[in-house]
Amino acid sequence: MSEVRRSTGPDIASLVAGVVLVCFGVVLLLDQLDVFNLRFAAVGPLVCAALGIILLASGLGRRT
Amino acid sequence: MTEDESQQRPPQPPPGPEEAETAPTAVQPAPRRLTRSRDDRMLGGVAGGLGRYFDIDPVIFRIAFAASLVLGGLGGLVYLAAWVFIPEDTGATTTAAPPRQRSGALTALAIVVLAVVAGPLLLVPVLLVLGAGLFAGLLILPLAAIALVGFLVWWLVTGERPVGSTRDVLIAVALGAGLLVLSGVVFVAGAWTAAIGGGTVGAALVIAAGVMLIAGAFIGRVRWLILPALALATSVAFIAAADVDFDGGIGEREYRPTAAADIRDRYELGMGSLVLDLRFVRLPPEGKDVTLDVGVGEGVVVVPEDVCVASQADVGVGAVQVFGHESGGVDVDWEEKFRARRGAPLLVVHGDVGIGLLQVKHAGPQESFRNVDVEPGNTACATGAARR
Numbered sequence: 001m002s003e004v005r006r007s008t009g010p011d012i013a014s015l016v017a018g019v020v021l022v023c024f025g026v027v028l029l030l031d032q033l034d035v036f037n038l039r040f041a042a043v044g045p046l047v048c049a050a051l052g053i054i055l056l057a058s059g060l061g062r063r064t
Numbered sequence: 065m066t067e068d069e070s071q072q073r074p075p076q077p078p079p080g081p082e083e084a085e086t087a088p089t090a091v092q093p094a095p096r097r098l099t100r101s102r103d104d105r106m107l108g109g110v111a112g113g114l115g116r117y118f119d120i121d122p123v124i125f126r127i128a129f130a131a132s133l134v135l136g137g138l139g140g141l142v143y144l145a146a147w148v149f150i151p152e153d154t155g156a157t158t159t160a161a162p163p164r165q166r167s168g169a170l171t172a173l174a175i176v177v178l179a180v181v182a183g184p185l186l187l188v189p190v191l192l193v194l195g196a197g198l199f200a201g202l203l204i205l206p207l208a209a210i211a212l213v214g215f216l217v218w219w220l221v222t223g224e225r226p227v228g229s230t231r232d233v234l235i236a237v238a239l240g241a242g243l244l245v246l247s248g249v250v251f252v253a254g255a256w257t258a259a260i261g262g263g264t265v266g267a268a269l270v271i272a273a274g275v276m277l278i279a280g281a282f283i284g285r286v287r288w289l290i291l292p293a294l295a296l297a298t299s300v301a302f303i304a305a306a307d308v309d310f311d312g313g314i315g316e317r318e319y320r321p322t323a324a325a326d327i328r329d330r331y332e333l334g335m336g337s338l339v340l341d342l343r344f345v346r347l348p349p350e351g352k353d354v355t356l357d358v359g360v361g362e363g364v365v366v367v368p369e370d371v372c373v374a375s376q377a378d379v380g381v382g383a384v385q386v387f388g389h390e391s392g393g394v395d396v397d398w399e400e401k402f403r404a405r406r407g408a409p410l411l412v413v414h415g416d417v418g419i420g421l422l423q424v425k426h427a428g429p430q431e432s433f434r435n436v437d438v439e440p441g442n443t444a445c446a447t448g449a450a451r452r
Contacts, residue, residue: 010281010282011280011281011285011286011287012281013287013290014277014278014280014281014286014287014289014290015277015278015281015282017274017277017290017293017294018274018275018276018277018278018279018280018281019274019278020274021270021271021273021274021277021293021294021297022270022271022274022275022278023274024270024274024297024301025267025268025269025270025271025272025273025274025297026267026271028263028266028267028270028297028300028301028304029264029267029268029271031263031267031304032262032263032264032267032304038301038304038305039305039395040305040306040380040381040394040395041394041395042305043301043302043304043305046301047294047297047298047301050294050297051294054290054294058220058287
């Protein structure tokens with residue numbers, strides 16, 4: 001994290017992480033509403049995908 | 065440790081002959097090479113060289129090498145190999161960076177770690193009794209793991225590896241470890257909240273955390289919140305996938321009905337041990353369905369030999385053991401369909417276990433079912449195909 005990035009716009013990693021978490025929360029909510037049944041077989045890949053997206057955003061944000 | 069260390073940053077090395085020819089006016093930094101230090105050494109200068117190369121205080125490498133000697137000696141082999149294969153600096157191409165001034169905190173840390181390392185050597189007889197592995201497993205390994213993870217967490221969160229003075233590095237590692245601990249607390253609290261209040265509350269918390277991060281991205285430095293927020297989301301997802309619900313309470317429950325009419329359709333427990341002992345009840349010939357809903361823990365059904373048991377269970381993480389049959393892992397779907405022999409009652413057990421174990425076993429009326437292993441049985445069932 002640097003002061004430069006703060007002055008040029010939003011922190012990309014935080015922004016993307018927030019969007020990913022909101023999507024994650026919606027998935028959990030749909031599971032609670034019995035729209036589908038969330039299983040461990042899906043949770044593992046979901047968490048990994050979320051982590052990957054956030055790391056990608058973090059890396060790309062640092063480059064810019 | 066030497067006393068005459070200075071805080072001076074190393075001067076830029078003078079350009080080599082080739083550089084002087086090609087760029088006479090620009091001072092090019094010398095390529096950074098990994099060499100053994102001649103000025104900052106305790107043995108072969110490996111730690112000093114590594115510290116200079118990575119811009120970290122060499123004491124950290126010395127502590128790591130010393131600690132690794134207790135953990136099987138791999139670090140000693142690595143040190144020897146480095147001593148042999150890494151060249152010693154000549155002072156020509158690599159400027160000897162004077163080691164940083166060591167803070168009192170680092171000195172104290174070094175003393176503690178050395179005491180921890182040397183302690184077992186002085187207590188060899190005790191360790192022979194208790195086992196060196198116990199010591200390593202209980203103290204050194206967790207400490208080393210926490211320090212390493214703290215380092216990595218800091219690196220991950222800030223995007224920069226901890227650099228600077230020893231104090232700066234230690235503070236960064238401590239902050240990284242602290243953030244990890246905070247995330248662990250959030251993980252447990254999130255799981256507990258989701259299990260008590262239901263997954264809807266957990267999902268709402270995750271969405272709220274995401275919104276906070278989005279807002280924070282425009283306001284200031286909130287990147288450190290990502291890890292705790294992810295921990296929250298993961299814990300809630302874990303509880304949702306396991307379908308854990310603490311509605312049934314926490315503790316040990318043992319039900320021992322004596323009449324078929326006393327058998328409930330459903331038994332619930334949030335966390336703990338739930339036992340349904342049916343050894344003293346005569347089941348009706350038409351059979352009986354019973355459901356065990358356990359969030360975290362075990363559900364045990366004890367039946368007499370003359371009862372045929374069919375079973376169906378969903379287990380998030382754990383195992384199902386029905387007489388001699390067993391299945392375990394994650395997302396366990398279990399089903400065994402049987403028909404009872406003529407005259408034998410049929411018990412259909414439905415199990416819903418979030419994290420834990422579902423057991424069905426036989427035991428005699430006078431036996432303590434706790435001491436009875438799960439063995440092949442179910443002999444009151446008609447022979448036929450069973451499905452699992």
